[in-house]
Amino acid sequence: MQQIFSFIIKNSNRLLFLLLLGISLSLAIQSHSFHRSKIISSANFLSGGVYERINSMEEYLHLKEQNDQLALENANLKSLLFKTKDSAEIPNLDSLKGVLPKDIIVSKVIHNSFNVYENFLTLNSGAKSGVKPDMGVINSLGIVGIIDNVSANYSTVISILNTKSQINAKIKNSDHFGTLNWDGKNTGFVQLIDVPRLASIKKGDTIVTGGQSVIFPENIGIGTIDKIFIPSDKNHYYTINVKLFNDMTNLGHVYIIKSENSEEIKNLENQGKNE
Amino acid sequence: MNSTILVNIFRFVLLLALQILVFNNMNFGGYISAFPYILFIILYPVNGNKANLLIASFFLGLIMDLFSNSGGVHATACVLLAHLRPYFFKFSFGLSYEYQTVKLNDVLTPERFTFILLAVSTHHITLFLLESFQITFILDVLLRTVLSALFTILTCIILIYLIKPNKR
Numbered sequence: 001m002q003q004i005f006s007f008i009i010k011n012s013n014r015l016l017f018l019l020l021l022g023i024s025l026s027l028a029i030q031s032h033s034f035h036r037s038k039i040i041s042s043a044n045f046l047s048g049g050v051y052e053r054i055n056s057m058e059e060y061l062h063l064k065e066q067n068d069q070l071a072l073e074n075a076n077l078k079s080l081l082f083k084t085k086d087s088a089e090i091p092n093l094d095s096l097k098g099v100l101p102k103d104i105i106v107s108k109v110i111h112n113s114f115n116v117y118e119n120f121l122t123l124n125s126g127a128k129s130g131v132k133p134d135m136g137v138i139n140s141l142g143i144v145g146i147i148d149n150v151s152a153n154y155s156t157v158i159s160i161l162n163t164k165s166q167i168n169a170k171i172k173n174s175d176h177f178g179t180l181n182w183d184g185k186n187t188g189f190v191q192l193i194d195v196p197r198l199a200s201i202k203k204g205d206t207i208v209t210g211g212q213s214v215i216f217p218e219n220i221g222i223g224t225i226d227k228i229f230i231p232s233d234k235n236h237y238y239t240i241n242v243k244l245f246n247d248m249t250n251l252g253h254v255y256i257i258k259s260e261n262s263e264e265i266k267n268l269e270n271q272g273k274n275e
Numbered sequence: 276m277n278s279t280i281l282v283n284i285f286r287f288v289l290l291l292a293l294q295i296l297v298f299n300n301m302n303f304g305g306y307i308s309a310f311p312y313i314l315f316i317i318l319y320p321v322n323g324n325k326a327n328l329l330i331a332s333f334f335l336g337l338i339m340d341l342f343s344n345s346g347g348v349h350a351t352a353c354v355l356l357a358h359l360r361p362y363f364f365k366f367s368f369g370l371s372y373e374y375q376t377v378k379l380n381d382v383l384t385p386e387r388f389t390f391i392l393l394a395v396s397t398h399h400i401t402l403f404l405l406e407s408f409q410i411t412f413i414l415d416v417l418l419r420t421v422l423s424a425l426f427t428i429l430t431c432i433i434l435i436y437l438i439k440p441n442k443r
Contacts, residue, residue, distance in 0.1 A: 013325045017358045020333045024350035031346020032408045047342045054296065113343060115302040117407050120344035156344060163409070184412065187305065 032118070032164075041149040041156050042111060042122045048154030051122050055110040059252075066252045073140035105129050105256040107137075110154075114161055114249050117184045121145060121157040123254065131155045134215060136257040142221040142245040143167070143209060144254050160190055160222075161248050169222055169242075170210035171201055177210040178240070180222065187248050189226060192240040199238065201225060207242050214265045217257065221245050279320055286438075287335065290315050295342050298430070307422045311430040312339065313398050316357050317391060318435075321364065332357035345406060352401040356394055363393045383432060391428055399424045 008015065042048060059066075107129070111122035125131055127150050137144040137157050145157040145165065158165050163184050169192055170177035176199035178192045192207055205225045211218040227241040294312035302308050315335055319328050336350030343349070367389040403416045403423075 013329065016326055016329050017354065020329055020354045021351065021358070024333065024336065024347040024354055027340070027347025028345075028351050028405045029347075029408075031348070042342055042344050044341065050295070050342070115305060115308055116343075116345070117409075117412065118345075122344075184407075184415070185305075 042120065043126065043149045043151040043154040043156045045151070045153075048110070048122060048124075048151065051111040052124055052154075055108070055124075059108075062250070062252060065250075069140060069252070076140075103258055105131060105258070107131075107155075107254050107256055109251040109254055112159075112249070112251055114159070114187045117163045119159040119161045120148065121159055121251065123155045123157060123256070124153070125256070126151050126153045126155045128152055130258070131256055132258075136213075136216040136220075136259070137254050138216070138220055138257060139246065139251065139254045142223065143216060144246065144248075144251065146215055147256065159248065160244075161187055167216070168210040168213040169207050171195070171199060171225075172206040172208045172219070174199065176201075177212060178237075180207075180242070188244055190223070190242050190244060192242050193231075193237065194234070195238040195240055197230070197236055197238055201228060201238070201240070203228065207240070214259055215257075217259070279323070283315075283319065283323075283331075286315050286318065287331065291335065291338055294339065299343065303426075306419050307426050309423065309427045309430045310398070310402070311427060311434055313353065313356060313395065313427075314431050314434055316353060316360065317394050317431070319357075319360075325361075328357050328360070329354060348402060348405045351405055352398045355401055356398045359397060360394065363390055363397075366390075367393065383435075391431055392424075395424050395427050395431065396420070399427065 042051065105125055107123045107125040109121050110124045113119045113121070121137075121144070123131075123137070131147060131150050133147050133150055135147040137147060143160060145159040145162070146167070147155050148158045149156045160167065160180065161182050163182055165181060167180040168177060169180040176196055178195040180190055180192050182190045195201070203225050207222045207225065209216040209218060209220045209222065223242040223244040223246075225240050226243040228238055229241075230237070231239050290312045294310065298309045298311060312335065316328070316332050319331075332353040333350055336353035337347070339345075339349035339353075340347055367386050399420045400416075403419050407416050
């Protein structure tokens with residue numbers, strides 16, 4: 001017994017090192033798995049609060065850009081509205097939080113990372129505003145990512161610039177779809193893989209979200225085709241380099257989409273699996 | 276003794292703030308980023324309590340992870356660096372480093388530079404390897420490590436000169 005104690009006391013530093021290394025290494029490895037640790041994320045009181053303070057100071061520098069972008073979006077929406085029969089009938093607006101709060105949550109990016117392989121954004125709205133994990137995040141130009149962790153006031157988003165992100169996407173005006181992911185190289189481009197070679201595509205075609213995903217509605221813009229090639233290991237499929245509409249290094253206001261049918265679809269799919 | 280603890284707590288907070296507010300927003304060409312917050316581990320007193328250093332480094336890394344959504348990547352790199360620190364001292368300053376009082380925050384000598392180089396490279400290679408976690412990125416990781424390590428060393432040396440105590 002005494003020997004055990006003396007061993008522990010003699011090697012206390014080494015044991016402490018091994019313990020701490022074990023904890024941190026398991027956290028690090030866990031962060032790469034699908035079931036990410038829910039503790040270490042920037043959607044917490046401390047880092048969310050700090051990022052919000054920093055953002056409230058920085059946002060003045062981008063006000064002009066933001067205004068231009070919002071005005072452009074307004075103009076686009078107005079032009080849609082004029083095409084409808086009764087342009088005087090404006091949808092029921094919630095003046096405080098923006099448009100139709102039951103479908104879309106308005107939020108703001110308070111922290112953005114784009115320089116590692118697994119990038120995350122932090123938003124300033126959380127469970128209190130009705131944000132739940134696995135909701136889609138878009139802005140006026142195109143998709144941004146998918147909600148990952150949610151705390152009371154903040155949430156984190158798996159950016160499309162994340163090598164682990166997989167989003168269903170298709171070529172506009174056709175039903176040839178593929179999976180959108182990122183090769184970790186350029187922040188302006190993502191890759192659409194597994195597109196069948198039957199698809200007639202050319203450079204400059206638009207890529208939009210596909211209807212197979214329950215997270216995003218169909219036909220939300222992603223980007224345009226920049227390069228088409230056939231990877232050496234997959235002979236029957238194209239890989240497409242997609243130039244993003246969004247500048248992922250400069251994001252301001254975003255919209256979080258509540259998909260009303262996602263629960264029902266998920267339940268249905270799970271039923272199918274169980275039988 | 277009391278003042279050393281205060282200085283270290285001050286350094287811990289200051290370097291973390293500097294890292295999160297300034298250096299985390301800096302990125303050149305997608306490859307070069309600086310992590311001068313490890314200066315806390317580098318500048319920790321040579322004969323200071325090792326257990327305290329290990330625990331402090333763990334939390335230093337964990338706070339960085341909290342802010343950058345990276346799981347435990349920074350924590351692992353920091354704990355490893357804190358553990359290997361005495362060996363780096365032995366390598367760069369010779370066997371008798373424990374008897375002479377090695378002061379790092381002073382004029383740059385080859386010994387001090389070797390030590391900083393070893394410490395920064397170890398931290399960065401661990402960090403980037405764990406961050407990518409895929410063997411296909413290995414060349415990318417090495418390039419990132421070399422470029423970022425150079426940049427971090429430069430920032431560290433500038434910071435050492437800046438926060439050097441006036442009194443000798």
